[in-house]
Amino acid sequence: MDQQNKVFYLEIEKNISPSLQLQAQLTIPLCPSSLTAFYGPSGSGKTTLLRCISGLDFPDQGIISMGEEIWVDTKKKLNLPPYRRNIGYVVQEDALFPHLRVEKNVGYGLKKKEGLSRADIKLKISQALKKTGIEQLASRWPSSLSGGEKRRVALARAIARQPSLLLLDEPLNGLDFKAKEQIRGLIEEIAYQSGCLTIMISHDKAEIIQMARYVGIISSGKLLQFGETRQVFSEPATIEVASIIGIENIIPGEIVYLEQGKVVVETPIGQLEAVLKERKDVFFRGRKIFCLFRAEDVSILKNDGLADRDIPKGSFSVRNRYTGRVKKIKMTEGLAHLSIDCGIMLNALISQSSLIEMKIRDGDSVSALVKTGAIHLIERDF
Numbered sequence: 001m002d003q004q005n006k007v008f009y010l011e012i013e014k015n016i017s018p019s020l021q022l023q024a025q026l027t028i029p030l031c032p033s034s035l036t037a038f039y040g041p042s043g044s045g046k047t048t049l050l051r052c053i054s055g056l057d058f059p060d061q062g063i064i065s066m067g068e069e070i071w072v073d074t075k076k077k078l079n080l081p082p083y084r085r086n087i088g089y090v091v092q093e094d095a096l097f098p099h100l101r102v103e104k105n106v107g108y109g110l111k112k113k114e115g116l117s118r119a120d121i122k123l124k125i126s127q128a129l130k131k132t133g134i135e136q137l138a139s140r141w142p143s144s145l146s147g148g149e150k151r152r153v154a155l156a157r158a159i160a161r162q163p164s165l166l167l168l169d170e171p172l173n174g175l176d177f178k179a180k181e182q183i184r185g186l187i188e189e190i191a192y193q194s195g196c197l198t199i200m201i202s203h204d205k206a207e208i209i210q211m212a213r214y215v216g217i218i219s220s221g222k223l224l225q226f227g228e229t230r231q232v233f234s235e236p237a238t239i240e241v242a243s244i245i246g247i248e249n250i251i252p253g254e255i256v257y258l259e260q261g262k263v264v265v266e267t268p269i270g271q272l273e274a275v276l277k278e279r280k281d282v283f284f285r286g287r288k289i290f291c292l293f294r295a296e297d298v299s300i301l302k303n304d305g306l307a308d309r310d311i312p313k314g315s316f317s318v319r320n321r322y323t324g325r326v327k328k329i330k331m332t333e334g335l336a337h338l339s340i341d342c343g344i345m346l347n348a349l350i351s352q353s354s355l356i357e358m359k360i361r362d363g364d365s366v367s368a369l370v371k372t373g374a375i376h377l378i379e380r381d382f
């Protein structure tokens, strides 16, 4: 098989409990190597999926393969043990051996790897310690390490075997800002520069957008959508995915006008114009749909007592403008989240400095502006 065509492939089912069945199917190119993140509510089956990939858990049905190597094929009763999958796995709680010094922890998995001399093992340990920047900790006991240092040791142990796949369960969880930044850089280097395909679980959307080329959205055991991170986060395939990834504005409506590249939707806040990007066949006049857009894609215009009719349509470029009253303002980290009652509630996210400059307060009349290109449409059956 040509290197370009090599993929990590997974198609599995597993009964986790009587009420939860894991179902997932995905393909990740191996070249160039990249980072994939799984995102979803707590208890949705993300760790179980990682354990199935690692070989610590076994799917009831399915296939897992890494390039030409088949790791699992339930029909052929094939299930490669974890140590033969060439995987590095950092579990949620790091799980360092408390009775082994750092260098012994890092070298732990190497003993099982065939054909390694003592000198080879020593070299691999020192390479892993160097890469993770913890050479000076080699003779320390795990109990004497900080959270960030422990995470580095766990990472060093995982990469010491030079795995072809690195699995990370919430690798930045519980770290302070500085440690987070350092370990994030390290993981990105491993995933994108060292050629080691990396799969991680994360509960942090910003982290995923920053780090992951691909994302899989998991809920109640089902991998609902898998694809390029930017695309999944801006164009969720279903309303369930949209609500899991936290799209703030989901407006029901019906298509009333459709032409090349443009859709007009009748909604409870008035007509809404959107750009029709693709999948034209599923959209037609009379089709019930949801219009989705992020709070950060809503701009605010202060009305200063002006009625709609006093603001000429040609005086601003944004096609969609809805007048309403500010119902709630919530401040977080330099940003202001506004809930605006336009018949139904619209959510906007602007900088605190804009809010202060515009002197916006609860009860003020404002216009919410939504660019056509920011709106994503999905079909609605109810």
Ligand SMILES: Nc1ncnc2c1ncn2[C@@H]1O[C@H](COP(=O)(O)OP(=O)(O)OP(=O)(O)O)[C@@H](O)[C@H]1O
Pocket: 016, 017, 020, 040, 041, 042, 043, 044, 045, 046, 047, 048, 049
């Ligand atoms: N062996 C098992 N028997 C019964 N239930 C299990 C078993 N393993 C996991 N579960 C349950 O299955 C669900 C999914 O667990 P899993 O750890 O895969 O979820 P998760 O998405 O990783 O959750 P979190 O984000 O909280 O870590 C949980 O409710 C868990 O308690």
